[in-house]
Amino acid sequence: MTVMTQTEVPGARLWRRGKVRDVYEAGGDRLVIVASDRLSAFDVVLPTPIPDKGRVLTQLSSFWFERLAGIVPNHIVSTKLREFPPVFREVRELAGRAVLVKHCERIDVECVARGYLAGSAWSEYQKLGTVAEERLPRGLLQSEALPEPIFTPATKAVTGHDENISRAQLAALVGSELARELERVTLALYRAAHAYALGRGLILADTKFEFGFSDGRLTLIDEALTPDSSRYWDAARYRAGTTPPSFDKQYVRDFLVKSGWNREPPAPELPADVVEGTTQRYRECYKRIVGEELPA
Ligand SMILES: Nc1ncnc2c1ncn2[C@@H]1O[C@H](COP(=O)(O)OP(=O)(O)OP(=O)(O)O)[C@@H](O)[C@H]1O
Ligand SMILES: [Mg+2]
Known part of the structure; x- marks a missing residue:
């Protein structure tokens, strides 16, 4: 399991930091998109990261991009860190959570x-x-x-x-x-x-x-x-007429609602059991779709 709240890539220029992803310029019309373990709920980034979340987002997306490429082209240039520009290759933690993509309009x-x-x-x-x-x-x-x-x-x-x-x-x-x-x-x-x-x-x-x-x-x-x-x-x-449990952030949202938080930043820290349960749900979603555990 790995945790990364915010990336630092010496020598690379940050293009934008989104709620979840840090995006870097990668020369020419390329970007490097890094999925952090930040989680946003009700449009606020929580102070507590969710271990492995970024790796699940990146690797699940890559799985689907490849699978659906016959329907529409996608932005992926490479998912392998060793094929990224040199400044990124040095940062080993990016492996499995970053992709090299075409900078699109x-x-x-x-x-x-x-x-x-x-x-x-x-x-x-x-x-x-x-x-x-x-x-x-x-x-x-x-x-x-x-x-x-x-x-x-x-x-x-x-x-x-x-x-x-x-x-x-x-x-x-x-x-x-x-x-x-x-x-x-x-x-x-x-x-x-x-x-x-x-x-x-x-x-x-x-x-x-x-x-x-x-x-x-x-x-x-x-x-x-x-x-x-x-x-x-x-x-x-699944049963129509009910709300089936989902693999998304609903589990965290339920906790936040119960906590009485007014949805204005800052959001409260998540307790360890909620963090663990959320990691488990993300990993489970990956496993169900891809058919194997998220690589270590
Ligand atoms: N290939 C691409 N070319 C240009 N922009 C991209 C590409 N892929 C993703 N993006 C943009 O990079 C950002 C990724 O960061 P993230 O999703 O964390 O941002 P966000 O906080 O959700 O903001 P937004 O509301 O813009 O999505 C998004 O703004 C997304 O639209
Ligand atoms: Mg976004």
Whole structure:
């Protein structure tokens, strides 16, 4: 097990530090993205890291990028530290938690696909009978499978919460041709990942992708199909009408809600059992999907 809260790479220029990832310039049109063990909940980074989380995010994403490369090209140049520029090779702790990628021109939209009625989609449906402003059949239960997977884009807010937008708003934002392409690719990725996960006993309820352009080509970027960007349920424990336990940060969120924290920074430290339980959930998600333990 390893822990890394924040990276230092002597001689490399930091491009940006996100909530979870530290991103470095890597020469030319390349970046090195390092997934730390930071965990953000309610948009606040917690003071307590989750051991192995960054390695799970990186290696699970890489697994999916490779698997889904036939649907859309992705940003990965190399996952092997020995193929990174020299300044990165020196920092051994980066192995397994960093990737060398193409620096893409990001499309500032979260491309969400949903196959089940959960989270903000369930809230909207209960109130209005719609999801992303589109009408759904009456009488669906919480967590129930939708008649068809749907595309529910959101803006990437610079600060604070991302905001759901309609497909019409997306078309106004990026043009109708690109909007259609984002929807088509997002749903194709979701369907393929959902089918694969189901074969491994997991239900992929919903997930979020980010895209950019590299040499004019639409490219999948950021992370893909991790517990941070997706809602996975254990198929064996799934029942419509309930909230199935998930492999995402729900466990931590439940603790934070119970703690009475007002959701303003700073967030409270996590107790050891919550940290351990969270590491275990991330590792379990990796194992279920990839079919083997996260490499040491
Ligand atoms: N290939 C790429 N080219 C350009 N930007 C990328 C690429 N891959 C990921 N990014 C961006 O790098 C950042 C990764 O950091 P992280 O996900 O921790 O940020 P964040 O705090 O979630 O912020 P954001 O709201 O921008 O996602 C994100 O802003 C992501 O959009
Ligand atoms: Mg992000």
